[in-house]
Amino acid sequence: MKEELEPTSGSEARSAELSRLIDAARLDLPSGPAWASLSAHVASAWGGGASTGGFEPQVSHGSTPGVEGAAAKVGAKAAAGAGTLKGAGAVVLCVALASGGGFVLSRSASPPAQGVQEPTSLGGGESAKPSSSEIVGLAGSVVAPSGEGTPPGPASAESSHDRALAPPAPLLRSQPLATESEISLLRRAREQLIDAPSQSLVLCRRHQRLYPQGQLAQEREVLMIEALERLARADEAQNKREQFGKAFPDSPLKSRVKGSGH
Amino acid sequence: MPTTEQVFSQYGAYVHRALRYFGVPERDLPDVCQETFVVVHRKLPEFEARSSVRTWLYQICRRAASDYRRRAHVRRESMREPGEELGQLDMPHPAAAIEARQLLLRALDLLDEDKREVFVLAEIEGMTMTEVIEVIGCPLQTAYSRLSAARKRVEEFVRAAQLGAA
Numbered sequence: 001m002k003e004e005l006e007p008t009s010g011s012e013a014r015s016a017e018l019s020r021l022i023d024a025a026r027l028d029l030p031s032g033p034a035w036a037s038l039s040a041h042v043a044s045a046w047g048g049g050a051s052t053g054g055f056e057p058q059v060s061h062g063s064t065p066g067v068e069g070a071a072a073k074v075g076a077k078a079a080a081g082a083g084t085l086k087g088a089g090a091v092v093l094c095v096a097l098a099s100g101g102g103f104v105l106s107r108s109a110s111p112p113a114q115g116v117q118e119p120t121s122l123g124g125g126e127s128a129k130p131s132s133s134e135i136v137g138l139a140g141s142v143v144a145p146s147g148e149g150t151p152p153g154p155a156s157a158e159s160s161h162d163r164a165l166a167p168p169a170p171l172l173r174s175q176p177l178a179t180e181s182e183i184s185l186l187r188r189a190r191e192q193l194i195d196a197p198s199q200s201l202v203l204c205r206r207h208q209r210l211y212p213q214g215q216l217a218q219e220r221e222v223l224m225i226e227a228l229e230r231l232a233r234a235d236e237a238q239n240k241r242e243q244f245g246k247a248f249p250d251s252p253l254k255s256r257v258k259g260s261g262h
Numbered sequence: 263m264p265t266t267e268q269v270f271s272q273y274g275a276y277v278h279r280a281l282r283y284f285g286v287p288e289r290d291l292p293d294v295c296q297e298t299f300v301v302v303h304r305k306l307p308e309f310e311a312r313s314s315v316r317t318w319l320y321q322i323c324r325r326a327a328s329d330y331r332r333r334a335h336v337r338r339e340s341m342r343e344p345g346e347e348l349g350q351l352d353m354p355h356p357a358a359a360i361e362a363r364q365l366l367l368r369a370l371d372l373l374d375e376d377k378r379e380v381f382v383l384a385e386i387e388g389m390t391m392t393e394v395i396e397v398i399g400c401p402l403q404t405a406y407s408r409l410s411a412a413r414k415r416v417e418e419f420v421r422a423a424q425l426g427a428a
């Protein structure tokens with residue numbers, strides 16, 4: 001793939017008009033009858049049928065939910081919403097479990113009955129070449145770079161996926177290197193956010209020392225705010241939030257900072 | 263481990279939004295959203311929380327939109343119909359917001375798929391760049407470059423639209 005792009009820090013200012021359009025898009029979330037219709041339609045796919053109410057959406061308009069870990073914040077409200085799934089409705093989609101666990105979809109006036117290919121690894125679909133300092137896996141384990149040139153196909157895709165989801169290997173990296181990359185530091189900080197916010201804060205401060213003007217400075221600040229909130233250090237969090245607004249007035253993460261606490 | 267229902271309750275509205283701005287037209291949004299959660303339902307038992315549910319889900323969502331675009335291309339169908347209404351199922355949207363979304367969608371339609379994806383994830387979905395590269399699977403600098411190029415192109419379009427030339 002050709003990339004004829006200039007390097008950038010991604011911190012360019014947006015025009016007021018573009019900000020307006022983006023703000024409108026961020027609020028573009030289904031609600032009311034639209035949500036009920038969508039949830040009934042989606043629920044029918046796994047045999048729950050459709051209720052009149054469907055799921056209860058858990059949206060806070062503006063940005064997506066936070067960076068919480070897997071099930072950490074899938075809360076009781078979600079469970080309650082899920083409970084409303086049971087019921088009858090116009091089942092517009094027929095899902096049959098084919099042998100091997102595949103789905104067969106059929107629906108009138110729908111796109112061709114062709115399943116969606118799921119990602120074959122949690123690392124994404126492109127053959128990115130991480131630098132040696134960036135091959136720390138998503139959960140902190142050290143993973144080998146994916147085999148490039150592997151022909152795509154169900155078998156290889158499945159095995160690749162399984163590999164990506166396999167339990168983490170024993171950590172080869174127990175101590176961060178002095179030259180630990182920005183991305184690795186903040187990944188670890190994010191992983192610690194839910195269960196060990198104070199450790200997350202430590203990692204963020206290390207990032208701040210090593211990369212005060214790094215490419216991920218905005219993300220670091222957001223993580224620090226979230227960690228401070230989790231530590232009930234509300235004043236410091238608020239202070240940092242205000243500093244963030246001044247330092248990065250056009251940041252796409254601004255709504256996330258404002259909407260902290262989710 | 264969350265259930266599919268829980269994942270949908272928490273993230274379904276965001277997936278719906280992401281699919282729209284990834285380029286799935288209104289008429290097919292419910293189906294592509296459904297396809298996304300069919301995959302989620304099938305793969306969820308294998309999910310072991312080595313990344314967040316959110317980035318995992320957006321990987322599936324992104325792939326669903328990409329597959330959709332490929333199918334639409336094969337069928338030589340127009341992705342977006344002229345004057346397509348947005349938010350047809352959600353009438354209370356003010357006209358100005360609908361107009362703004364339509365304008366942004368037209369701008370996004372001009373972008374390459376890779377730039378569009380980064381723009382949508384970073385600017386609309388509010389993802390950090392580390393999350394973006396987890397979803398996309400590209401190097402950090404590439405993601406930043408795509409975002410910058412996308413912003414530039416969208417800004418140009420928006421300026422032209424303001425001048426009445428779009």
